[in-house]
Amino acid sequence: MSEAALLPSASWIWFEHAYVDPVNRYGQFRREVTLDARTDALPTSAPAWVSADQAYQLFVNGRYVCRGPARGYHARWPVDEVDLAPFLRPGVNIISAVVHAPGVSTFQYISALSAGWLFAAQIGGQRVVTDASWRCRPDPSRVRHTPKLTKQMGFQEQVDLRQDDRAWLTAASDSLDATWATPGFVAPYGSAPWHDTEPRGVPMLTRNEMPYANAVGAAHWACFPKPASSGPARPTAEHFDALRQAGWSPSPDARVEAERLRFAVPAVEAGQARAITLDLGRASVGELLLEVQGAVGGETLDVLFAEACEGSGRPVLAEPARSDPVDIATRLTLAPDSCVHRAFQVVGHRCATLVVLGPAPALELAVGHRETRYPLAVEGSFDTDHAGLMSIYRASIHTQRNCMLDAYVDTPWREQAQWWGDARVQAWNTFYLADDARLLQRGLRQIGDDAQALPNGLTYGHAPTIAHTCVLPDFTCVWMLTVWDHYFQTGSTAMLEELGSRIDRALGYFEHYGVASGELVPADPRYWLFLDWTEGLPRTGRPALLNLLLLEALQRLGELIDASDYRGPLERARTLADVLKKTIDTQLWDARRQRYRDGIDESGRPFETCSLHAQVQAVRCGLRPDWHTIVARDVVTPFLQGKSDESAEPTPYWLTYVYEAARRLGVGREVLPHLAKHWAPMAESGGTWERFDPPGTGETSGSHAWSAHPIHHLPRLLAGVVNTAPGWSRIHFEPVLDWPRTNRAEAAVPTPHGPIRARWNRGANDDPIKVALDLPAGITAQVVLPGCDPATLKGSNQWTWNVPASAVDEPAKP
Numbered sequence: 001m002s003e004a005a006l007l008p009s010a011s012w013i014w015f016e017h018a019y020v021d022p023v024n025r026y027g028q029f030r031r032e033v034t035l036d037a038r039t040d041a042l043p044t045s046a047p048a049w050v051s052a053d054q055a056y057q058l059f060v061n062g063r064y065v066c067r068g069p070a071r072g073y074h075a076r077w078p079v080d081e082v083d084l085a086p087f088l089r090p091g092v093n094i095i096s097a098v099v100h101a102p103g104v105s106t107f108q109y110i111s112a113l114s115a116g117w118l119f120a121a122q123i124g125g126q127r128v129v130t131d132a133s134w135r136c137r138p139d140p141s142r143v144r145h146t147p148k149l150t151k152q153m154g155f156q157e158q159v160d161l162r163q164d165d166r167a168w169l170t171a172a173s174d175s176l177d178a179t180w181a182t183p184g185f186v187a188p189y190g191s192a193p194w195h196d197t198e199p200r201g202v203p204m205l206t207r208n209e210m211p212y213a214n215a216v217g218a219a220h221w222a223c224f225p226k227p228a229s230s231g232p233a234r235p236t237a238e239h240f241d242a243l244r245q246a247g248w249s250p251s252p253d254a255r256v257e258a259e260r261l262r263f264a265v266p267a268v269e270a271g272q273a274r275a276i277t278l279d280l281g282r283a284s285v286g287e288l289l290l291e292v293q294g295a296v297g298g299e300t301l302d303v304l305f306a307e308a309c310e311g312s313g314r315p316v317l318a319e320p321a322r323s324d325p326v327d328i329a330t331r332l333t334l335a336p337d338s339c340v341h342r343a344f345q346v347v348g349h350r351c352a353t354l355v356v357l358g359p360a361p362a363l364e365l366a367v368g369h370r371e372t373r374y375p376l377a378v379e380g381s382f383d384t385d386h387a388g389l390m391s392i393y394r395a396s397i398h399t400q401r402n403c404m405l406d407a408y409v410d411t412p413w414r415e416q417a418q419w420w421g422d423a424r425v426q427a428w429n430t431f432y433l434a435d436d437a438r439l440l441q442r443g444l445r446q447i448g449d450d451a452q453a454l455p456n457g458l459t460y461g462h463a464p465t466i467a468h469t470c471v472l473p474d475f476t477c478v479w480m481l482t483v484w485d486h487y488f489q490t491g492s493t494a495m496l497e498e499l500g501s502r503i504d505r506a507l508g509y510f511e512h513y514g515v516a517s518g519e520l521v522p523a524d525p526r527y528w529l530f531l532d533w534t535e536g537l538p539r540t541g542r543p544a545l546l547n548l549l550l551l552e553a554l555q556r557l558g559e560l561i562d563a564s565d566y567r568g569p570l571e572r573a574r575t576l577a578d579v580l581k582k583t584i585d586t587q588l589w590d591a592r593r594q595r596y597r598d599g600i601d602e603s604g605r606p607f608e609t610c611s612l613h614a615q616v617q618a619v620r621c622g623l624r625p626d627w628h629t630i631v632a633r634d635v636v637t638p639f640l641q642g643k644s645d646e647s648a649e650p651t652p653y654w655l656t657y658v659y660e661a662a663r664r665l666g667v668g669r670e671v672l673p674h675l676a677k678h679w680a681p682m683a684e685s686g687g688t689w690e691r692f693d694p695p696g697t698g699e700t701s702g703s704h705a706w707s708a709h710p711i712h713h714l715p716r717l718l719a720g721v722v723n724t725a726p727g728w729s730r731i732h733f734e735p736v737l738d739w740p741r742t743n744r745a746e747a748a749v750p751t752p753h754g755p756i757r758a759r760w761n762r763g764a765n766d767d768p769i770k771v772a773l774d775l776p777a778g779i780t781a782q783v784v785l786p787g788c789d790p791a792t793l794k795g796s797n798q799w800t801w802n803v804p805a806s807a808v809d810e811p812a813k814p
Contacts, residue, residue, distance in 0.1 A: 010129035012116035023103030026139035037090035048121035060087035070406035105466030107417035213281030215251035217313010237320035248312035260366035268358035285412035288343035289368035297336035305349035348412025374404035391683035403705035457505035484556035491727020493564035536648030632665035652707030719747035
C-alpha cells in the first residue's frame, strides 16, 4: 500500500492538548499489533510512514529502528518511510516511540508551538495508524526546565532514571500503570499546522553502534559549592573550574566489549567528585549509550561533551561566562542497581567526561555511541605517496561525513545548521566521493522555500531557522550559484524550472539598487555581509566581492537558461550580467596597479585596497582574460608561497576559491605545499577546523566541513580530474606531475556515467613516468600532459615517457 493511500487515515496525536505549553516535552507512545502464528506468516515487507513534531525515536519490540524526521517546514512536514518487517515476530508486537517537542525555534527548526506523533503502517493484513486507541504519557523521567545546549540548538537532556526503566518498550499492555492513557489530542491528517506532508527525500541516518576507544584521564576533587540559583542546573558551568584546576592522572583500566567501553569508577565520598574522560578516537555525531551498575539510587552522573581534550584527559570546554554559552552536557540521576540511558539528542563530539558526584558507591559503567549521520555510499578515492596529504585527505573525509546529517551542516558540534555557503563547498566535496546530489537538491528547496522568504527576495543564510540576524545577501548569491552546481553535476535543469520564480524574486532585491542602469550593489546595513571571516574586507559602501559574486551568479544563470526549456523573466539575467560586468570594469579596475579595487566607499571614492578575494573572484567571472597571467604571477603565487602582505587573509573556507583559481591559472602546483602546511595541524587532530585556530580556542569548531575541501582539490590537482561540462560529459585531465614531494597519485572519481580512474607513477631517478586515464562511456577528456600535444580522447589511455629527475625540481611557471 502506498503512502498516499494509508497516511491520510492517520491522525496527529499527543498525550495532552498539543498547544498546552509544548516547550521541551517528551512523550512516550505505544501500540500492540498481534500476528497470529497459526494463520499469519511474518510479512516480508511492512512499510511504515512515520513522523513527529519535532523528532522521534522508533522502536519495535524494544529494538531501535530509526530516528527522524528530516528538518522541514510545517506546511509540508517531512515523513519517513521505513520497513518494519525485520523487527517483527509471531504473536504480540509492540510499536513504541519517544517523541520530543522542543516548543522553541532553533537553527534547524521553526516552532509552531505544536507537538505531535504520526504513524501509519501496513503490517500483514492490518492497517495500523495513530488514532485515539494508542496509549501514551509524558515521559516521567525527563526534567523539563534545562539549559539550552547552545543558542543555536535545543535543550540539554536531564533524566531521572529512577522514573523510567524502559520496560514499557516491551511490557504487556495489562502491566502498564495508570500513568498510561489515551491521547489528549487527536487531529485529523492535514490539520494545522501540518497542512500536508512530503517524503523525506534523503536516506535515513545511520544507526551503527560503536564503543569509545579508551579512557584517557581521571581526576578527583572536592566539589565546589553549586551556584546559588533557582534556574536550571548547568553541569558545564558547575564543573568548569574544578576540571581546570584538578590534578589529572591516568584513567582506570578500561576494556572494549560488545560495542561498549567498560570500566569501573571507585566510590566517591560526600562532597567529592570523580571525573573520567573517554575518547571516541575521532570526532563523531550521534547518541550516547550508557549502562550503569551498582548504584544505590539518586546519585548524580554528569556527562560533558567536548571536541578535544588535553593529553592529561582534561576536556577543552568553552568558558561558561561567554555571552553565548556552550552547555553541551547531560545530567543523569541514577536508579538503584542497574540502569540504562539511551540519549535522544544527537551530539557531535570526540570526548565525553563523566563526572560522578558523591556520595556514590563504586560503579561499573559501559559506554557507547550510536553514530547518526548520512549514509554516504563512498565510491571515490584518492591515494598518493605523500603521507601528510593522505592524513589531510582522510581527516577531510571524516569531517565531511560528520557534517552530513539530514542536511549539510556547518558543524555537528554547536550548531548543526544548514549554512548555505558551507553547503556549496560540501556538495563539491561530495561529488568527488559519490554521485549523490540529494542533500544539495533538498537544501536548495529549503533555502528557497516560500515558508521562509524575505519579502524583498533574499534568502536566509541557513534554513529552516529562527536566526533573523543570519540573512546574508552574499549567501543568496551562493544559493543561485548552487542551482548551477546541481545542473553541472547532474546535467538536469529541473531545479531551475522548479525554483525559477523564487530566483526571480531574489534577483529583484539586487535589481532594486540599479544594477540594470550601471550601479553597483551596496552593503545593506539591515543584513550581515559575511564574505569571509577575515578582517580587512570592506563591508560598507559598494563592496567588490559582493558584486563579483552577483556577477558570477548572473553569468551562470544565463548559461543555465540557455541549456533549459525555461522561458520567463529570469532570461534578463544575461543582460544584467553584461551590464554589471561593464560596471565593475569601469568603476573598480585600477589600470596602474593592474588590480580590481575592493569597492566604492560611502563617499563615492574607490577603496585603496585590492584584496586577493576580489582578484580571485574576478578570475572566476572571466574578467580580463589577458590579465590572468599577471594575477597568477603577482597575486596568487606570492600568496601561496607566503611572500605577500595580504591584509585580508583568507580563512580555510575561502581558500577553496583561491586553490581553484590557482589551478585555473596554471599554478596549481603551488597549492600543494600551502595546503600541506596549513592543514597538517588539522590532520593531526583527525578533523578539519572552522578556522586555523585549534578547537576549544575561542569560537572555532574542530569539525567543520567548509575546510574539508582537500577532498576535491587533491584529486583535481594531483590526479588531474576536473569536470568541465554539465553531467560530467567532458573533463580536463592535467595532473600535477612536477611536485618533487610526490612520486605517484591515483584517484577514482564517481560520475553519472560511472567512475573515472586516473593514475600516474614516477619511479626512482630517471625512470619513465607512466600515466593512465580510464573514462567510462559518455565522457570525453581534454588531455594536457608535458611534452605532448593537447588531445581530446575517450576510453582507456596510457602514456609513458622519460622526464629527467631535475625537471621536477623546477618551480611551476604561470
